[in-house]
Amino acid sequence: MAPDWIAVDWGSSNLRAWAMGPEGILAEAQSGEGAGGLTRAEFEPALLRLIAHWLQPGRQTPVLACGMVGSRQGWVEAAYRATPCTPVSSAGLVAVATHDPRLGVQIVPGLSQARPADVMRGEESQIAGALLLTPGFDGVFCLPGTHSKWAHVSAGEVVSFQTFMTGELFSLLSSQSVLRHGMGEGWDEAAFDEGVADALSRPERIAARLFSLRAEGLLNGLAPAAARSRLSGLLIGSELAGAKPYWLGQPIRLIGAAGLSASYARALAAQGVVAEILDATACTLAGLVAAKGNP
Amino acid sequence: MAPDWIAVDWGSSNLRAWAMGPEGILAEAQSGEGAGGLTRAEFEPALLRLIAHWLQPGRQTPVLACGMVGSRQGWVEAAYRATPCTPVSSAGLVAVATHDPRLGVQIVPGLSQARPADVMRGEESQIAGALLLTPGFDGVFCLPGTHSKWAHVSAGEVVSFQTFMTGELFSLLSSQSVLRHGMGEGWDEAAFDEGVADALSRPERIAARLFSLRAEGLLNGLAPAAARSRLSGLLIGSELAGAKPYWLGQPIRLIGAAGLSASYARALAAQGVVAEILDATACTLAGLVAAKGNP
Structure with a gap:
């Protein structure tokens, strides 16, 4: 070969x-x-x-x-x-x-x-690939991950973008903060939805809502899977609150790991926004093809 | 003895x-x-x-x-x-x-x-001590630290309180996240003030403002002391945004480490709130005296 x-x-x-x-x-x-x-x-x-x-x-x-x-x-x-x-x-x-x-x-x-x-x-290549796969797309790409990106793309150019430390905050808080004591595997969609709604309606309370996960574990026996799902919801909801100028009234494409992209799509759907999920690996590879100039 | x-x-x-x-x-x-x-x-x-x-x-x-x-x-x-x-x-x-x-x-x-x-x-003893040292106080105690507390006290009782994970977030972000690469010793009051004002005016953008510390380090050579001070300002400003119902129009007493209490007092002063600082060790000890029932 x-x-x-x-x-x-x-x-x-x-x-x-x-x-x-x-x-x-x-x-x-x-x-x-x-x-x-x-x-x-x-x-x-x-x-x-x-x-x-x-x-x-x-x-x-x-x-x-x-x-x-x-x-x-x-x-x-x-x-x-x-x-x-x-x-x-x-x-x-x-x-x-x-x-x-x-x-x-x-x-x-x-x-x-x-x-x-x-x-x-790295994300620039995924965006280039997504444009190659969906030619003529005008709107917003969301690339969830350690440092989530929101990028506004128009006429084939990246017009503006913004990074949120959501994934890294989740990793630090769930594995290294006091909240780790109440975290466990499994997934609780209702708890995730609650977290998203909570953060979107009162984004300024995020540091207090985080500690409430610990307090509810101690006082009310909050289940470890619910705690982890609500933490994810709070952080993604907080990101959506800050990224609102990006997603409000815009066509959205998500590029990221399948499970995480599904969580973002679910959170956006609760706000009435339909986001299509693109395969991240396919976007990366298509982006490298585009960068090489051999489409 | x-x-x-x-x-x-x-x-x-x-x-x-x-x-x-x-x-x-x-x-x-x-x-x-x-x-x-x-x-x-x-x-x-x-x-x-x-x-x-x-x-x-x-x-x-x-x-x-x-x-x-x-x-x-x-x-x-x-x-x-x-x-x-x-x-x-x-x-x-x-x-x-x-x-x-x-x-x-x-x-x-x-x-x-x-x-x-x-x-x-532990904070309950500091609050008891503060009440012993300032009898008849009606208002709000703020106890900055790893898990900062705001407590509304009236007629000698704790009526309500709220915890913010501010100190733990500062510790994790400054020493274990990607932001650690741009952090250094020293203090820059203007950068701290900027962070406070920024977080208070747009609290929903906190996860994006955090990453901007990294980007400004890479693109504009943001000084390590300024980065650390602005991180502190962003997190304390975010806490003040969430704790507004506690401090707005209330007499405030701060109980905590001297340097940290001074930062909170400075941030509150920018909002027109005068907060008196009490010595944390004196409050703890007075609180244990109060708990013993031998004032």
């Missing part, structure tokens, strides 16, 4: 690669060697461990990578492109010098916004 | 004790053996390590303790007293059986509130 090129999604925690042929995907591979755990010198060996068997002697195979691989602590810093702009541009790719002559690596830069200050890395 | 009794403040992280004579404090001692790090059987030895030299052979010395020592994971669980009620009551103390006959230990129970569900442990 000799791929035409290799698509790479290199985030903080994971590394995924696809061998691309003229008809599409020939093979795929992944490892846990995310950009967050590597020093500069460790990137090339980590990549070769995953894809060396796809390379041909005497030929340079193009490799296109997006994500935290291009951050200041990554392989090579790929400076942000300033919005408003297209999500990706084949002219804006940043080349990486490698020791192995079979590699021709380029990195997709992230996007920045001056006011309010904001940045993304 | 033979104290009449011993006052003990036993929180999650620290243990403090005062030997009390007819004229007041005879001696004091403290250790890092907080209730959070002890199993049930380790409480008595930890206490003896600190105060055994104050005890007399053949005599039982009363020991009165408040704080997390009375929690479900503490020495003995002291069930919450339900508000509205006086902050402490000598009739409500919970006795602890000890191996050493020289110890006569009693625990001050915390307070609970049914709706909205809320609990406190």
Whole structure:
């Protein structure tokens, strides 16, 4: 197998690669060697461990990578492109010098916004892919995750975007704060809905509503699954309260993990907003295709 | 030295004790053996390590303790007293059986509130002490800390209270989230003021404003001291937005660590509210005196 090129999604925690042929995907591979755990010198060996068997002697195979691989602590810093702009541009790719002559690596830069200050890395490729998959879409993409993004897209450009620390807050609060004592597996949709409604109606009370999960556990025996679901609802509801200018009266597409996207869709539906869910991996891969300029 | 009794403040992280004579404090001692790090059987030895030299052979010395020592994971669980009620009551103390006959230990129970569900442990003694030090006070106590409390007190009773997870959020976000990369020592009052004003005017945007600290660090070189001060301002401003029904038009007394209380007083002053700061240790000790019924 000799791929035409290799698509790479290199985030903080994971590394995924696809061998691309003229008809599409020939093979795929992944490892846990995310950009967050590597020093500069460790990137090339980590990549070769995953894809060396796809390379041909005497030929340079193009490799296109997006994500935290291009951050200041990554392989090579790929400076942000300033919005408003297209999500990706084949002219804006940043080349990486490698020791192995079979590699021709380029990195997709992230996007920045001056006011309010904001940045993304990796999501620009997902947005580009979503636009390739739904041509002509004008509206808002929501990309839920550790640092959820809301991006307003018009005429093929990212016009503005905003990041919310929702996923990271959920992770810290459910596993490292006093609330961890009352958290457990399982899912309680009614508790999730309550949390969303509560946060949307009184967003200024969020820090008090969080502690009430602990108090209700101690006083009323709040079930661990209900506590975790309500925590998720409170944080997503708080995000929706802040992101209202993005979703109010706009067509919405969600790009993210299936379960999390379903939670966002449910929370938006309670506000009368129908959000279509796109497959995140398909968007990432389509975005790398778009960035390469070979749609 | 033979104290009449011993006052003990036993929180999650620290243990403090005062030997009390007819004229007041005879001696004091403290250790890092907080209730959070002890199993049930380790409480008595930890206490003896600190105060055994104050005890007399053949005599039982009363020991009165408040704080997390009375929690479900503490020495003995002291069930919450339900508000509205006086902050402490000598009739409500919970006795602890000890191996050493020289110890006569009693625990001050915390307070609970049914709706909205809320609990406190340790702060009830500080409130009782503050009332002893400022008799006849009718108004609101704010006790900033890991879990900040706002308590409305009238006619000597705690009428209602609310807890905000502000301090714990600050600790998690500044030391364990992505924001830690841009945080540093030092203090920037203008950045703190900005954060307070920002959170108070748009409290629903808190999760986005948090991420903007990261983005401003990457794009505009936001100074580490300014980032930390603005984070503090955002979280305290968010708490003030939620606690508005408590502080609006009310006399306020702050009980907490000096630096943190000064930050709250500054944030309240920007809203036109004058808050007097009380010494937290003096309040705790006076509260234990009040709980003992020997004012």
